[in-house]
Amino acid sequence: MKELQQSIIQALHVKPEIDPKDEIRNRIDFMKDYLLKFRFAKGFVLGVSGGQDSTLLSKLAQIAVEELNEDEEENTYQFIGVELPYGEQGDADDVADAIEFIQPSTMFTVNIKEAVDASEKSLRDAGVVISDFLKGNEKARERMKAQYSVAGKYNCFVLGTDHAAEAITGFFTKHGDGACDLAPLEGLNKRQGKQMLKELGCPEHLYLKKPTADLEDDRPALADEEALGVTYEDIDAYLEGKEISQEAREVIEGHYIKTMHKREPIASIHNDWWK
Numbered sequence: 182m183k184e185l186q187q188s189i190i191q192a193l194h195v196k197p198e199i200d201p202k203d204e205i206r207n208r209i210d211f212m213k214d215y216l217l218k219f220r221f222a223k224g225f226v227l228g229v230s231g232g233q234d235s236t237l238l239s240k241l242a243q244i245a246v247e248e249l250n251e252d253e254e255e256n257t258y259q260f261i262g263v264e265l266p267y268g269e270q271g272d273a274d275d276v277a278d279a280i281e282f283i284q285p286s287t288m289f290t291v292n293i294k295e296a297v298d299a300s301e302k303s304l305r306d307a308g309v310v311i312s313d314f315l316k317g318n319e320k321a322r323e324r325m326k327a328q329y330s331v332a333g334k335y336n337c338f339v340l341g342t343d344h345a346a347e348a349i350t351g352f353f354t355k356h357g358d359g360a361c362d363l364a365p366l367e368g369l370n371k372r373q374g375k376q377m378l379k380e381l382g383c384p385e386h387l388y389l390k391k392p393t394a395d396l397e398d399d400r401p402a403l404a405d406e407e408a409l410g411v412t413y414e415d416i417d418a419y420l421e422g423k424e425i426s427q428e429a430r431e432v433i434e435g436h437y438i439k440t441m442h443k444r445e446p447i448a449s450i451h452n453d454w455w456k
């Protein structure tokens with residue numbers, strides 16, 4: 182294995198293979214331990230998009246709070262799922278199926294369209310016209326804001342779905358979906374997440390679905406793989422230490438190097454990762 186690949190695998194804590202049952206248990210226990218350490222907090226908040234990652238993490242969070250309610254003989258812990266459509270969501274049926282599978286303690290729907298459009302207009306009024314791509318990042322940051330307000334109101338922590346197959350390409354909006362209090366999926370690749378969902382009894386169509394950030398108005402449901410120029414099969418294999426084509430390797434490593442700033446502490450005079 183090449184040196185860079187090895188150091189990336191190590192930095193992102195990826196295992197070449199997992200026992201899905203063990204991973205489910207460890208990550209639920211981590212979330213429970215965290216709540217027990219910070220007693221003011223009474224649960225978790227996460228946007229439910231109908232995609233693979235939020236379905237997996239929401240289910241784990243729901244199990245964690247249910248176990249805590251039982252262990253502590255109280256009924257104060259909750260998982261709050263938040264639907265965060267921009268106007269009408271194209272895959273609303275998947276969101277409904279995900280909610281049915283998760284059975285969240287509480288659900289809210291916050292439509293982010295008015296806020297995002299108002300923000301775009303304020304910028305335009307100031308003479309700053311943003312592209313559809315940048316507006317996509319505004320959507321991700323608006324979703325982050327809504328989740329932090331819900332978390333503040335209900336004394337909860339905001340969960341983040343970041344995992345190794347996303348961290349490696351930096352395919353998230355900085356301070357948008359990349360912002361969170363806990364990242365329980367850290368170290369998993371995309372197919373390990375699928376294995377866990379299968380183990381949890383999730384309907385197949387929710388984890389066999391093409392991953393999409395779905396942030397652009399002009400290219401709705403654009404597949405991550407198309408945006409990235411590389412497949413998750415290749416990303417997963419790379420993270421498992423396997424050989425992939427030279428072309429795919431170059432694309433992945435190019436994304437990794439370019440997005441270093443998203444994984445490291447914010448650049449300052451007291452760190453030197455950026456030098």
Ligand SMILES: Nc1ncnc2c1ncn2[C@@H]1O[C@H](COP(=O)(O)OP(=O)(O)OC[C@H]2O[C@@H]([n+]3cccc(C(=O)O)c3)[C@H](O)[C@@H]2O)[C@@H](O)[C@H]1O
Pocket residue numbers: 317318321351352353354355356357358393394395396405408442448
């Ligand atoms: N070297 C550097 N050192 C410090 N900061 C640096 C930097 N390079 C850029 N930056 C800063 O970072 C900004 C760019 O980063 P950012 O704002 O995140 O924007 P950017 O990485 O350009 O775009 C976000 C990407 O993530 C994708 N995404 C977003 C959200 C969710 C998902 C999903 O899978 O669901 C995917 C989205 O489709 C898009 O391709 C720059 O404007 C600059 O402020």
Ligand SMILES: Nc1ncnc2c1ncn2[C@@H]1O[C@H](COP(=O)(O)OP(=O)(O)OP(=O)(O)O)[C@@H](O)[C@H]1O
Pocket residue numbers: 227228229230231232233234235236263264265266267270324342358391392393394395
């Ligand atoms: N329309 C949405 N409604 C609610 N939450 C959303 C929405 N879009 C994105 N999010 C939040 O942003 C996170 C990042 O999106 P991302 O696309 O990476 O994950 P996903 O949609 O859960 O899975 P997949 O990568 O398979 O599409 C989601 O996990 C979810 O918490």
Ligand SMILES: [Mg+2]
Pocket residue numbers: 230232233392393394395
């Ligand atoms: Mg998605």
